[in-house]
Amino acid sequence: MLNNSGVFDYINVLGTSLDAASTRNDIINHNIANVNTPNYKRKDIRFETELKHAFARASEDTVDARVKNLDLEALTPEIYTDYAELSFRYDGNNVDINNENAILAKNQIKYNGMMDLLNKNFSQLKSVMK
Numbered sequence: 001m002l003n004n005s006g007v008f009d010y011i012n013v014l015g016t017s018l019d020a021a022s023t024r025n026d027i028i029n030h031n032i033a034n035v036n037t038p039n040y041k042r043k044d045i046r047f048e049t050e051l052k053h054a055f056a057r058a059s060e061d062t063v064d065a066r067v068k069n070l071d072l073e074a075l076t077p078e079i080y081t082d083y084a085e086l087s088f089r090y091d092g093n094n095v096d097i098n099n100e101n102a103i104l105a106k107n108q109i110k111y112n113g114m115m116d117l118l119n120k121n122f123s124q125l126k127s128v129m130k
Helices: 009-033 048-057 063-068 097-129
Strands: 043-046 078-081
Touching (some): 009 048, 043 048
C-alpha cells in the first residue's frame, strides 16, 4: 500500500542520484589514477542535465506529480570522454590533478547532502509508521 501512495517517489529519485554521484566518484578516481598515463583522456558522466531536462519535459504542474512520473530507467548516467581532442600536456594526457581533486570534493559534498536528505526521508517514514 505504501508503494502505490507515492511515498517512495522522492526516495527513488534520490537513490538514482546517489548512484550517479557514486559512479562519478569512481570515474574521478580513475582519472586521478591515470594522471600520468600517456594519451589518457579524462572521463565524466552526464546525469544532472538529463534529470533537469526530464523535469522540464514533464507536463504535470506540481513537483510531486513530476517526481512521480519520472522514468528513472531512462535516467542512466552517460559516461563520456571530456575534451577528447584536447590536451594541454606533451604526453597527450588531459587530466589536471588539481581540477580532479576539486571536482571530487564537490561531488562528495553533493553525495553527502543527498545521503543526509535520504536519511531524513527514512526517519520521517519511520516516525509515521510508529
